[in-house]
Each structure stands twice: as structure tokens, then as C-alpha cells.
Amino acid sequence: xxxxxxKKQILRAVVENYIQTADPVGxxxxxxxxxxxxxxxxxxxxxxxxxxxxxxxxxxxxxxxIPSPKGYRLYVNELMEEHRLSMQxxxxxxxxxxxxxxEMDQVMTEAGKIISQLTKYPTFALTKGTKQAxxxxxxxxxxxxxxxxxxxxxxxxxxxxxxxxxxxxxSQTQLQLLGTLLNTxxxxxxxxxxxxxxxxxxxxxxxxxxxxxxxxxxFAMEVLEELESNVVHTAGIxxxxxxxxxxxxxxxxxxxxxxxxxxxxxxNLPVVQGENVRIVIxxxxxxxxxxxxxxxxxxxxxxxxxxxVIGVVGxxxxxxxxxxxxxxxxxxxxxxxxxxxxxxxxxGDGGDEEP
Amino acid sequence: xxxxxxKKQILRAVVENYIQTADPVGxxxxxxxxxxxxxxxxxxxxxxxxxxxxxxxxxxxxxxxIPSPKGYRLYVNELMEEHRLSMQxxxxxxxxxxxxxxEMDQVMTEAGKIISQLTKYPTFALTKGTKQAxxxxxxxxxxxxxxxxxxxxxxxxxxxxxxxxxxxxxSQTQLQLLGTLLNTxxxxxxxxxxxxxxxxxxxxxxxxxxxxxxxxxxFAMEVLEELESNVVHTAGIxxxxxxxxxxxxxxxxxxxxxxxxxxxxxxNLPVVQGENVRIVIxxxxxxxxxxxxxxxxxxxxxxxxxxxVIGVVGxxxxxxxxxxxxxxxxxxxxxxxxxxxxxxxxxGDGGDEEP
DNA sequence: TTTAGCACTCAATCTCCCTGAGTGCTAAAC
DNA sequence: GTTTAGCACTCAGGGAGATTGAGTGCTAAA
Numbered sequence: 001x002x003x004x005x006x007k008k009q010i011l012r013a014v015v016e017n018y019i020q021t022a023d024p025v026g027x028x029x030x031x032x033x034x035x036x037x038x039x040x041x042x043x044x045x046x047x048x049x050x051x052x053x054x055x056x057x058x059x060x061x062x063x064x065x066i067p068s069p070k071g072y073r074l075y076v077n078e079l080m081e082e083h084r085l086s087m088q089x090x091x092x093x094x095x096x097x098x099x100x101x102x103e104m105d106q107v108m109t110e111a112g113k114i115i116s117q118l119t120k121y122p123t124f125a126l127t128k129g130t131k132q133a134x135x136x137x138x139x140x141x142x143x144x145x146x147x148x149x150x151x152x153x154x155x156x157x158x159x160x161x162x163x164x165x166x167x168x169x170x171s172q173t174q175l176q177l178l179g180t181l182l183n184t185x186x187x188x189x190x191x192x193x194x195x196x197x198x199x200x201x202x203x204x205x206x207x208x209x210x211x212x213x214x215x216x217x218x219f220a221m222e223v224l225e226e227l228e229s230n231v232v233h234t235a236g237i238x239x240x241x242x243x244x245x246x247x248x249x250x251x252x253x254x255x256x257x258x259x260x261x262x263x264x265x266x267x268n269l270p271v272v273q274g275e276n277v278r279i280v281i282x283x284x285x286x287x288x289x290x291x292x293x294x295x296x297x298x299x300x301x302x303x304x305x306x307x308x309v310i311g312v313v314g315x316x317x318x319x320x321x322x323x324x325x326x327x328x329x330x331x332x333x334x335x336x337x338x339x340x341x342x343x344x345x346x347x348g349d350g351g352d353e354e355p
Numbered sequence: 356x357x358x359x360x361x362k363k364q365i366l367r368a369v370v371e372n373y374i375q376t377a378d379p380v381g382x383x384x385x386x387x388x389x390x391x392x393x394x395x396x397x398x399x400x401x402x403x404x405x406x407x408x409x410x411x412x413x414x415x416x417x418x419x420x421i422p423s424p425k426g427y428r429l430y431v432n433e434l435m436e437e438h439r440l441s442m443q444x445x446x447x448x449x450x451x452x453x454x455x456x457x458e459m460d461q462v463m464t465e466a467g468k469i470i471s472q473l474t475k476y477p478t479f480a481l482t483k484g485t486k487q488a489x490x491x492x493x494x495x496x497x498x499x500x501x502x503x504x505x506x507x508x509x510x511x512x513x514x515x516x517x518x519x520x521x522x523x524x525x526s527q528t529q530l531q532l533l534g535t536l537l538n539t540x541x542x543x544x545x546x547x548x549x550x551x552x553x554x555x556x557x558x559x560x561x562x563x564x565x566x567x568x569x570x571x572x573x574f575a576m577e578v579l580e581e582l583e584s585n586v587v588h589t590a591g592i593x594x595x596x597x598x599x600x601x602x603x604x605x606x607x608x609x610x611x612x613x614x615x616x617x618x619x620x621x622x623n624l625p626v627v628q629g630e631n632v633r634i635v636i637x638x639x640x641x642x643x644x645x646x647x648x649x650x651x652x653x654x655x656x657x658x659x660x661x662x663x664v665i666g667v668v669g670x671x672x673x674x675x676x677x678x679x680x681x682x683x684x685x686x687x688x689x690x691x692x693x694x695x696x697x698x699x700x701x702x703g704d705g706g707d708e709e710p
Numbered sequence: 711t712t713t714a715g716c717a718c719t720c721a722a723t724c725t726c727c728c729t730g731a732g733t734g735c736t737a738a739a740c
Numbered sequence: 741g742t743t744t745a746g747c748a749c750t751c752a753g754g755g756a757g758a759t760t761g762a763g764t765g766c767t768a769a770a
Contacts (some may be wrong), residue, residue, distance in 0.1 A: 024732090026731070026732055026733085027732075028731090028732085029735080038744090039743070039744050040744095040745075041734095041743075041744055041745070041746095042742085042743055042744075044732090044733070044734075045734095045742095045743085047733095048733090048734080053606075057753090058732095058733085060750085060751060060752065061695075061733065061734090061749090061750050061751060062730090062731065062732050062733055062734085062749085062750045062751045062752075063731080063732065063733085063752075064731085064732065064733090066761080107610045127495050137498075139496050139504075139506075141494050141506060143492075143508070149494075149498060149506065149508070149514050151504065151506055151516060153498070153504070157518060159504050159517070159518050161506060161514045161516050162514070163512060173682060181737095195627075233617070236615065237592060237593060237611075238608065238611035238612050238614075238615045238616065239615075241604060241607070241608045241611065242608075247604060249596060249602060249604070253593065253596045253597075256592075256593035256596065257593050259593075260590075260591065260592065260594075260657075262592045283761080379762095379763090381762070381763050381764085382763075382764080383762090383763085384733095393712075393713090394712070394713055394714080395713095396712075396713055396714070396715095396765095397711085397712060399711075399763090399765075400712090400765095402764095403764090403765080413720090413763095413764085414763065415719085415720060416718090416719050416720060416763085416765095417718085417719045417720045417721075417722065417761090417762070417764060418720080418721075418763065418764085419762080419763065419764090498764080507741065665757050701747095
């Protein structure tokens with residue numbers, strides 16, 4: 001099913017026209033915009049054939065044509081030109097990346113907000129562990145004689161802490177002993193391995209030490225659980241309403257609810273690794289709520305076996321080229337940022353390293 | 356301007372009818388629902404007077420009456436009955452409070468989500484410091500010879516950490532020295548006081564030590580800044596669309612955008628301390644976007660001079676009694692939770708304290 | 711002071727009609 | 741065989757009445 005050059009030009013013209021105007025594209029408009037030296041009648045004949053092939057469709061008999069999902073797919077795969085970001089776009093994104101960020105979680109949330117502001121579409125962001133995380137180190141800091149702070153480090157470079165208050169006082173030496181025990185017996189273990197190990201050790205351990213151990217190991221398990229669970233952050237959901245395809249509430253509400261409830265849940269999105277940018281068009285989506293919408297997402301490396309995914313959701317009539325370019329640029333920026341292990345210099349405010 | 360008993364009954368009937376049906380309330384409906392032994396004509400006369408007083412209004416001549424903001428205000432102040440939560444409502448909230456939570460920030464976010472699910476209204480949540488926080492303690496944990504973790508504690512019991520990588524190796528003793536310096540010179544200072552102190556110390560300190568000090572103190576400043584900034588978390592924004600007053604996009608969109616953009620920004624809401632539940636009706640709101648909506652919020656104590664506020668936003672026709680009851684119950688639960696300093700027992704899974 | 715009765719008002723809804731953009735088809739031209 | 745001009749046809753969108761019905765205000769009697 002190879003398309004003639006002219007059919008390709010017409011398809012491209014329909015897609016690009018429709019992306020801009022959101023109105024069905026008529027034969028005359030094609031003549032005007034495509035630069036083809038034929039009459040509108042010829043275009044009509046060609047469009048009729050494109051419709052038979054399932055690449056275009058008509059909302060009703062006397063309207064122009066709009067691209068079908070299949071048409072979008074062909075456009076994205078073969079016809080779309082690589083988009084370049086303008087300098088100022090790129091600068092905007094660079095500026096956005098130079099924010100004060102500390103925790104992975106915050107990065108996700110912030111990144112989503114920025115992308116949403118930039119694109120005027122709702123975004124979602126999530127992290128995906130490619131392997132199971134383990135705790136590499138425990139530090140216990142005495143606060144008062146019945147309170148301490150546990151600081152945990154994982155092999156993914158995450159550091160988490162928690163404040164513990166105990167029912168009875170503990171001495172500094174007891175705490176040190178506890179720390180040694182934790183570091184020897186409870187490091188390098190996955191979430192699933194921690195529970196049985198806790199049971200094993202508790203049978204040996206002195207009765208007194210067991211309480212605090214249980215507390216800290218439970219905390220360790222929570223931390224690992226959190227790292228492994230793909231919590232989804234969403235942002236900018238109301239931006240949907242600015243787009244004509246979501247002007248009617250019946251269309252907008254289910255999708256908005258879907259996005260809103262997606263937040264916090266484990267991701268159910270078909271995130272494929274390896275690819276940089278991935279475009280899922282209309283009915284290609286698994287979720288019913290997304291059947292009339294498209295999703296564009298980019299993944300980036302966080303290091304330590306973690307991968308981040310950030311994407312935008314919008315009508316099938318999105319500017320795929322533009323969005324794909326922005327997302328992949330942003331994702332590259334994030335990869336770079338995490339790759340360096342440190343945040344790029346904030347620019348101003350004195351040097352960090354020289355006296 | 357004292358109202359007759361009958362007028363009060365009529366006003367109450369209008370408000371409560373309208374809260375349920377969202378339709379203007381006619382004189383016959385009042386006769387049916389209020390139990391008053393008079394005819395609809397009498398009610399009409401009374402309602403005309405209530406309208407003159409500014410307590411009721413008519414969307415158009417031939418419609419029933421709806422409460423004016425002033426009418427709602429009177430209802431809330433004088434006529435509203437204290438609402439009791441049903442046992443299962445209370446249990447739901449209690450269950451919701453028994454979640455795994457670690458960081459204040461997470462508590463806010465989670466609490467918002469829960470309330471939104473419970474009430475079907477959008478929620479916002481924020482914390483408010485009643486005084487300026489200070490760092491009480493620094494701990495530096497060596498990771499590798501050119502990397503360490505700084506753990507900071509504040510007087511509000513918050514513990515924050517950050518992983519630092521250095522351009523050149525540091526010895527354990529250097530790190531200890533650094534820790535001592537930090538703990539002696541940079542504790543007990545407010546955000547504003549840290550900057551000049553950093554300048555003062557840096558002139559004395561050995562050149563080598565300055566780099567890491569600068570890093571850690573900058574981090575401390577970020578932490579304090581974050582604690583003092585009232586970041587607002589929002590949840591459940593799309594639930595707005597389920598309510599008849601936001602069926603038209605022109606009404607819904609500005610409010611949704613307002614709420615969405617409020618997230619992350621410093622709060623601009625008139626949060627008054629001391630009161631438990633606060634109700635702001637329609638035009639009483641300062642923000643233009645809220646002039647047609649009402650806000651119900653409850654505050655709770657977090658301890659350490661921090662106060663949390665959680666609220667819902669909805670049409671002026673909200674069930675004030677019901678929502679106020681739920682919010683205040685929830686807020687009490689949170690206060691209790693923070694007051695204990697520990698999370699209530701998760702129920703199951705073995706005891707924490709006994710061997 | 712209350713009630714019954716009646717004329718009046720007005721949002722909401724429906725129907726009908728018109729308009730215009732755009733199509734498909736046919737027959738002629740290239 | 742391909743392209744073009746011409747024409748009849750279709751149909752969403754929008755505006756102009758017409759209809760409905762809930763609810764009111766007012767008046768006169770109880």
C-alpha cells in the first residue's frame with residue numbers, strides 16, 4: 001500500500017491544517033495551502049481514495065476531512081519533519097531546569113508543572129525502577145535519650161530519614177550496637193528479603209533491641225516500597241479545557257477524572273523502555289478514557305537503575321512534531337542533570353567550590 | 356433587624372432545599388417541606404420581605420428564590436444545626452488517617468486527596484509557620500572520601516538531608532571539624548540571619564573549609580525557606596465538574612485554573628488562626644475567581660509552631676453543616692496524630708514495643 | 711392577617727427554516 | 741487515462757418564533 005507522492009502531500013496538508021485550525025479541512029483549503037497545481041476537484045478525488053484507505057475521515061457528509069488515527073500514525077511515522085526548537089524555547093527549558101531541587105519526587109512534580117506550562121497540555125510524570133532497590137547503609141543519630149533519627153541510603157543514591165521516639169530510653173552504646181546490627185544484617189536486601197530476615201534475626205536478638213530494629217527495618221521497607229511503586233504525578237489538568245475538542249463537558253470530564261485519579265496510582269501506561277520519545281495515538285491507547293486522545297512521552301535516565309518518564313496528554317490533533325521535540329529536549333536535560341549527580345550551577349550568588 | 360421565627364424557618368427551608376436540589380425554591384415547595392401550616396401565598400409574602408432584606412434573591416421574575424450570600428451567612432451563623440457524622444463516616448476518616456506517612460509534605464498531599472474523595476469537592480492544603488524556623492542541629496555522614504550526607508534538624512522537628520559531592524577529597528577529621536563549626540555557628544539562626552553569619556564566618560575560616568560550609572549552609576537556607584513558604588497542595592480539581600453550577604465551561608474554567616495555579620504558589624487565602632472551622636461565602640472571598648464560590652477550611656496543629664490548613668472549595672450552595680463537620684473531625688484527627696508525635700498503630704503486623 | 715384566584719412573566723425547549731461550506735458525480739477537455 | 745468545470749445534494753449551525761410551565765405579585769374576600 002504505497003502512497004503516491006501527491007497523496008502524501010495531501011495527507012500532510014490535511015494533518016497540518018487540522019492541527020492548526022481544529023476545523024475539518026476542505027478541498028479548496030488544500031489547494032491554497034499545499035502548493036499543488038491541481039484543481040479542488042482533483043483533490044476531492046484523491047481525498048475520497050485516502051478516505052477509502054482509512055487515512056482520512058469525514059465528521060459528516062458535507063464537511064471537510066480530518067485525519068483518522070491511522071492517518072496520524074502514518075504522518076508521525078513517515079511524513080512528520082523533525083522539529084527544531086527555537087533558541088528562546090531552548091533557553092526557557094534550560095532556565096526551568098535550573099531550579100532548586102532536592103528530592104527525586106520533587107523533580108518529578110516540578111518537571112511536570114514546567115512541561116504543562118510550556119505546552120498548555122496536562123502532563124504526567126513517573127519513575128520506573130529497572131531493578132529492585134536495596135538499602136546500602138544505615139546511620140542512627142541520637143537526639144534525646146528516647147529519640148533518634150535513622151538515615152538510610154539506597155543503592156539508587158536516595159537518602160531518606162525518619163525521626164523515631166521510643167517508649168524507653170536507649171544509651172549511645174545501645175544505639176551503636178543497633179546500627180552495627182542493621183548494617184551487617186539488613187543491607188543489600190530487597191524488599192521481599194527483608195521480612196524473613198527480620199524474623200530470623202529477631203529470634204536471636206536480645207529482647208530489648210528488637211523493638212527499635214523492627215521500627216527501623218519497617219521504615220526501610222516503606223522506603224523500598226515507595227521507590228518501587230510508580231507513583232504518578234499529574235499537573236495542569238485544567239489546561240485541557242482550553243482546547244476545542246474538550247469544550248463539551250461530556251468529553252472533558254471523563255478524561256480529567258481519569259488523569260486526576262491516575263495521580264498517586266501505580267502507572268498503567270504502556271511505558272516502553274529504550275525508545276526516547278513515544279507517541280500513542282487515539283485508539284492505540286489501552287485505557288478507554290484515552291481512546292480519543294493522544295499521549296506523547298519521553299523517558300530519561302535518572303541513574304542508579306531508575307528511569308523517569310514524562311508525558312503530555314491531549315487531543316489526537318496535537319502538534320506531534322513540536323511536542324516530541326520539546327519533550328525530548330527536556331528529557332535530555334533531565335538525564336544530563338542526573339548524570340552529573342549534581343544540579344547545574346544556579347548562576348549568581350557566589351561560587352560553590354572556590355574560596 | 357430581628358427575624359420572626361417564621362421567617363427564619365422559611366429561610367432555613369430555602370437554604371436546605373436549595374442545597375439539595377440546586378434549583379430555585381418556590382413557595383409551594385416550602386409549604387411542602389417546612390411543615391408550616393400556612394398557604395403558599397403567605398409564604399410568598401414572607402419571601403418578598405426576605406428578599407427586600409437582601410437574604411434571598413430571584414434569578415429571574417418567574418423563578419423561585421435562592422439564598423443570597425448574605426442569606427447563607429445568616430444561615431451559617433445562626434440557623435445551621437451542628438451536624439453529626441455517621442459512625443461509618445467517622446470510621447472512613449479514621450481509616451484514612453491510618454496511612455503510612457512520613458513527611459509533613461506527604462501528609463498535606465494525602466490529606467487533601469482523602470478529603471477530596473470524601474467530599475467530592477476540590478481541596479487545598481497548606482502549612483503555615485507561626486514563627487520562623489531555625490536549624491537546631493547538623494550531622495555530617497561520610498559516604499566516600501569526596502562525598503557526604505548532611506542531615507539537618509529544625510526546631511519544628513523536621514529532619515532533612517542532602518547528598519553532597521565534593522570536587523576534592525575530605526578526611527573524616529575535616530568533616531568532624533566542619534560539623535562542629537556548623538553546630539556552633541549556624542544553629543538557632545533564622546533564614547535572614549544565616550546569610551550575614553555565613554559572610555562573617557567565611558572571612559575567618561580556613562580557605563579549604565569554606566566550600567563545604569557554603570554548600571551546607573545554602574542547603575540549610577533552602578530548608579528554612581521551604582518551611583516558611585506556604586506551598587499549597589491541591590487535589591480533586593475535576594470534581595468541580597460534577598456539580599451543576601460548574602456545568603458551563605465559562606464558569607468552571609477560571610476557577611479550575613485558579614485552583615490549579617494556586618498549587619505551588621504561596622497562599623493568598625485569608626487564613627485566620629484560632630478558629631477551628633472557617634466559612635467564607637461567595638463575595639466575602641478576596642480572590643475574584645472565588646466570588647461565586649464558597650470556601651470551608653479547618654486548621655489543625657502540627658506542633659513545633661506549625662499550623663496546617665485544609666479546605667474545600669465549591670459552589671455557594673454547599674452543605675455547610677455537613678462539610679464543616681467532616682473537616683473539623685478530620686482536622687482534629689490530624690492534630691491528634693501530630694500531637695502524639697507518632698502515627699497511630701497501623702493495626703496488625705505485630706507490636707512495636709514489646710519483645 | 712391569611713387565603714384563594716387570576717393575570718402576568720420569563721427561562722427553557724422545541725420546531726422550522728435558512729445559509730453556506732463542502733461533497734460526489736457526470737460530462738467535457740486535455 | 742487524467743484532470744477540470746459544473747451542478748445537484750447534504751447537513752451542521754444558528755436564528756426566529758411558538759409553546760410550555762413553574763412561579764410570582766396583586767387584589768379582594770374570609
